[in-house]
Amino acid sequence: MKKAQTRISIVMDEIQNKITSRVYLPSTKLPSVRAQARMLSVSVSTVVEAYERLMAEGIIISRPGSGFYVSGPISPLALTQMGxxxxxxxxxxxxxxxxxxxxxxxxxxxxxxxxxxWLYETGMRKALRSMSRNESLELVEYATSLGHPELRQLLSRRLNSHRIDVDPNQIMLTESGTQAIDLICRFFLAPGDTVIVDDPCYFNFHALLKAHRVNIVSVPYTVNGPDLEIFKTVLDEYTPRLYITNSAIHNPTGATLSPVTAHRLLKLIDHTNLIIVEDDIFADFELTAAPRLASFDGLNRVIQIGSFSKTISASVRCGYIAARTDWVEDLVDLKIATSFGGGRFAAELILHVLKDSGxxxxxxxxxxxxxxxxxxxxxxxxxxxxxxxxxxxxxxxxxxxxxxxxxxxxxxxxxxxxxxxxxxxxxxxxxxxxxxxxxxxxxxxxxxxxxxxxxxxxxxxxx
Amino acid sequence: MKKAQTRISIVMDEIQNKITSRVYLPSTKLPSVRAQARMLSVSVSTVVEAYERLMAEGIIISRPGSGFYVSGPISPLALTQMGxxxxxxxxxxxxxxxxxxxxxxxxxxxxxxxxxxWLYETGMRKALRSMSRNESLELVEYATSLGHPELRQLLSRRLNSHRIDVDPNQIMLTESGTQAIDLICRFFLAPGDTVIVDDPCYFNFHALLKAHRVNIVSVPYTVNGPDLEIFKTVLDEYTPRLYITNSAIHNPTGATLSPVTAHRLLKLIDHTNLIIVEDDIFADFELTAAPRLASFDGLNRVIQIGSFSKTISASVRCGYIAARTDWVEDLVDLKIATSFGGGRFAAELILHVLKDSGxxxxxxxxxxxxxxxxxxxxxxxxxxxxxxxxxxxxxxxxxxxxxxxxxxxxxxxxxxxxxxxxxxxxxxxxxxxxxxxxxxxxxxxxxxxxxxxxxxxxxxxxx
Structure with a gap:
């Protein structure tokens, strides 16, 4: 009797583990009693008893005439329960x-x-008053799929000033800097892919990457940028898809990428498939401009993103992606599919503020x-x-x-x-x-x- | 010689197919020449030749000392190339x-x-003028994680008027109606899951679901709602996770769900794990209120989403999710991870307009x-x-x-x-x-x- 008990526990544990590790997904059908018995090399009666106890615990359910199913809906993406x-x-x-x-x-x-x-409240108020007199399209219509043309032109000029040669059509507006990175992750990543982040890095990168169910590997950040020796080891070992980092002023360390490190980093990834996402959200805080990976690389393997939440307003959501033309095309599709067109309003407001000499x-x-x-x-x-x-x-x-x-x-x-x-x-x-x-x-x-x-x-x- | 040529082509096709079907993901390592030869029951020299030709075509690359890799970056989510x-x-x-x-x-x-x-432009202008005199927090700060408390209270009262009993804390604001559905998909779906849509349905549901790499199954929409017999067949055959539909006025048919169909549909899914996403975006166009699945069900298996893009403005992005408290908790995490906090501005503006008697x-x-x-x-x-x-x-x-x-x-x-x-x-x-x-x-x-x-x-x- 005791042995039978142990066998039942083992079967229960086995199934529980498979549910936890998502081998058995929520709501999916379990193997039949007979098949399970065969797979685990136990008797049918052991599996019957194990299934019944798992049902009593609410872990699986039985659907008459159909079989046993993993209880659901268990949320597959409760981030707090991952990792x-x-x-x-x-x-x-x-x-x-x-x-x-x-x-x-x-x-x-x-x-x-x-x-x-500390933010540019006066500018915001002025822009709002001015927009209340704007033509109606800005107030009520969807944006075009790339987003506000004039803001993209202005951004292209700003990027040019950092020696990033980019056409307005290579810039797509997003709802925020975070959404920009999220769209890039959706575009390049599949569950199980590896992504490099700095150690330390902006903490929401960890949460965002968790939501994409990818393998996060971190590389120590030195006063000049990522530790290139360790970076190389990670490249060789994991074949990572993306490296997400800050340009200008690094969050949280406040360090600045040196031109030498930028050059060596790009050389390092030359024969790999790694793509770099450069988050330039702190650009306007710089006193002297640090090197941009997007500038060295010419927006070939590097994608730059940014937003205005740190300088103009975190309340009005607007970000951007600057990337290769062919990628931008597909990113637009992904944006439409997952957030439809985006609005004109935020972009128009940001444009008003940026154009204001104040x-x-x-x-x-x-x-x-x-x-x-x-x-x-x-x-x-x-x-x-x-x-x-x-x-x-x-x-x-x-x-x-x-x-x-x-x-x-x-x-x-x-x-x-x-x-x-x-x-x-x-x-x-x-x-x-x-x-x-x-x-x-x-x-x-x-x-x-x-x-x-x-x-x-x-x-x-x-x- | 001819036979060897054929064998090489077969191996090349085999590998190409695996890359296309994402069995071999971009940037991942291919099996070694020896392992591949064993798996495909061909000679090592056949595989060597096949790999070399695939390299010449740029489909795979060799990394000295490491092996062969699928060329990348191929975008895994170019929606136009899927399906x-x-x-x-x-x-x-x-x-x-x-x-x-x-x-x-x-x-x-x-x-x-x-x-x-046709939109409420005057209301928008009035709201903007008023907001230009607002306190600065509304203009420049992030929103709280659930979103603007007063707007959530107002939404809760509006939902109550449709007999949906919902507490403001069960409502989470999103950047748009599309983002609301997208977050729900991220929460419940894994690639390969099955989702039911109406046939016909709002076309962007197709694009959105493609981005989640799920299996889309459609059920004909009748003048009274979904065809329940076919719905039952799909339920039995696919164990779907979600059903996404419109309430109030169906897009594109203009049909209205009947109370009988609503009741029977909910009975049908009673012993399944299906969750229904009810998109209530056309609520304010109704002359007499159609039944809401969320009301019949009591927000147990049904999640309601909505936005203001059809009535107030598509330019100012703001949507909501009303769902069970435990789900809202996890959805907030997903929202923070993928779009950070959201802004206060859009919600405040929508609130101004909704409160306006005009x-x-x-x-x-x-x-x-x-x-x-x-x-x-x-x-x-x-x-x-x-x-x-x-x-x-x-x-x-x-x-x-x-x-x-x-x-x-x-x-x-x-x-x-x-x-x-x-x-x-x-x-x-x-x-x-x-x-x-x-x-x-x-x-x-x-x-x-x-x-x-x-x-x-x-x-x-x-x-």
Whole structure:
């Protein structure tokens, strides 16, 4: 009797494992009792008993006259249930939700955008008043499939200024920078493909890639760009399809790609099929322009994406993809299929703001303010023993190491109770090797209360 | 020698087929020469020669010291290259692009939206002026993860009025109605799953589902809803995961689901794992409310989605998903991962318009205009021997049969040369059984030139 019990458990475990690993998909039919018995080399009665117990547990269901099915609907893409279980504090989705959902009274030195008061609100108001007098098409019609022609022309000129030779017809507007990357992933990736990201990198890349069910491999980011030796090893070992990275100012480290690393990286991928997605979202924060992979490569193997959420408004959604003409054609189809045409409104509004001479002046002020806050924040952090990894040339991020190997997840958890949202390092690190790092947004760190809370929490954790 | 040649060709074909059918994915490693020879029961030298010829053709590449790889990057999701080759005129993506990209001077009785002048432009202008005085958060910040709380409250009340009992926290805002369906597909579907659509149905459902690499099965739509006998056969045969359909006014037929069909359909799926996605995008066009599956079912197995692109503006993108609380949780994660937070702006603008008392009056006028144009358009079409399948209770669509078995694709092609964009039946029909049908949008059919062109083209094709 005991042996029979064990055999039943083994069969149950076997089936459970296949459901968990999606060998048996939700709602699909299980092998018949007879076939299962044969496959597992057990008796029919063992399988009958195992199926019955799995039914009692609600794991499978029986459909009279048809057979046994995996219970459903189990969501195949519950992102939180995919991959290794992460502590909540370093789970990219949890970090995003904290930043998005906590009320505005909360202090958010961990969030990835400028405070509302730093953005170009005056320009937005002016653009809105002007648009309320616009012709009706802009207000109510779908956009053309590539998106607003005049905004694409302006973007093409902006990219030209970074020595990226691109025709307006090679630019497709998207609903956001994230949607731009998502469309590229849909285009190039199939489940199981390998994608390279920087370690550390913008945490939502991890969540996005999870949604595409791909294998994520990370390469350490150095002060000059990705570690090329490790990059080469990964290339050889995994035949990756995509490498997603930031240009201009790297998120979260604030580092800048050097021309030499850019050149060597492109040489490295020369005889491979790797495509690089260069996220240029921080372009307007630069004081001096860093090299762009898209410029070195000439938009052959590199695709550039960007958006206006960090400089103009995160409320009005608009991004873009600049790529080879043949790819853009297929990307347009994918955009239509998955989000239809896109709207004219956001693009028109962004265009109004970009054309406004005030925008350039506004960004000059923002850059100066950021530089000032960078110095001030670094000083306040150093006073607490928190050391910036580098002093970034520009931008809003300081990637900092905690004193004495403190766990950033624990510190973040404790600070949250005091109304301070931090961004712990391992949320950015696929290899989970940034346990003692935090990313600070200097524009969101102007309130001294943040440092009082930090000091108190650190003191508690050191003792 | 000849025999060896044949064997080499067979091996080449075998490999080519595996690449086409994605058994060998782009950029992946091929089996070694030795392994391939074993598998195909041919000599090593045959495989060596086959690999070399495939290399010469650029189909595979060799990486020294590593082996042979499928050439890439071949785009795995070039939608136009997937599935059976369709005539351009009935290719959903081509139809969408025609409607989106042809200039505004073109006449578009085939497009799926109201003319700009019919939309609530005054309301939009008023909302914009008001928003230009709004507090800055609405203008520049990300939305919370579920989306604008006040708009979700308003939507919950609107759904309640259709007897759908839904809490604001069961509603998640999206960037558009299409994105809403796309997120649901990402959530429930894996490549190879089966999805049911109506035949005919909104053509972009075909394109969207193609992007998810699923098996599309269509069920004929009758004047009362889906043909339930065929629906049952499909349920039994394919164990489908989703059924995507329109509520209120069916696109393209203008038919209305009957309460009896709604009841029987839900009974039919009772012991299955099928989930129904009810696209309620035409709700505000109804004169009397049709039954909603979401109402009968109580949002248990039914998910409702909607947007404002047909009534307020297609330029300002905003849609929603109403679903079970546990599903909404996971859908929020997917939304953050693939499009980050979404913006506040569009939702705020839509809220302004919906709260405006003028909107209700505006929609009354639209409904009356549509009813008038419906009668007029039907008369003009009947004069040409083009017969509406039914007289819809409301909405903008007339699903019409051409005289004498004329091919709608040919008619559409000929009319396009005269600047008239039509929507041929087979673009809506997965089974390609609507060859002699056209969908007319009565709001886009007010110009008599359309009927002059049609008369001329029909006369040419009959003779």
């Amino acid at each position: 290794p279980k992460l502590d909540r504090e370093v789970d990219p989705l949890w970090v995003s939700r904290q930043a998005l959902d906590t009320n505005t009274a909360t202090l958010k030195p961990g969030c990835g955008w400028l405070p509302a008061t 925008y350039r002046k506004h960004m000059e002020v923002v850059r100066t303010r950021l530089a000032n806050e960078m110095v001030k924040t670094a000083a306040k952090l150093e006073a607490l023993g928190i050391k910036p990894w580098i002093t970034p040339q520009a931008g809003m991020f300081l990637w900092c190491k905690l004193p004495q190997g403190l766990d950033a997840g624990h510190i973040a958890q404790a600070c949250l109770k005091h109304g301070v949202v931090l961004a712990p390092g391992n949320a950015f690190s696929q290899s989970l090797t940034a346990k003692d790092f935090l990313r600070f947004n200097v524009a969101q760190s102007t309130d001294d209360h943040i440092f009082e809370v930090l000091a108190e929490v650190i003191a508690q954790h050191i003792n | 059976p080759k369709l005539d351009r005129e009935v290719d959903p993506l081509w139809v969408s692009r025609q409607a989106l990209d042809t200039n505004t001077a073109t006449l578009k009785p085939g497009c799926g939206w109201l003319p700009a002048t 909107y209700r009056k505006h929609m009354e006028v639209v409904r009356t205009r549509l009813a008038n144009e419906m009668v007029k358009t039907a008369a003009k079409l009947e004069a040409l021997g083009i017969k509406p399948w039914i007289t819809p209770q409301a909405g903008m669509f007339l699903w019409c049969k051409l005289p004498q078995g004329l091919d709608a694709g040919h008619i559409a092609q000929a009319c396009l040369k005269h600047g008239v964009v039509l929507a041929p039946g087979n673009a809506f029909s997965q089974s390609l059984t609507a060859k002699d049908f056209l969908r007319f949008n009565v709001a886009q059919s007010t110009d008599d030139h359309i009927f002059e062109v049609l008369a001329e083209v029909i006369a040419q094709h009959i003779n």
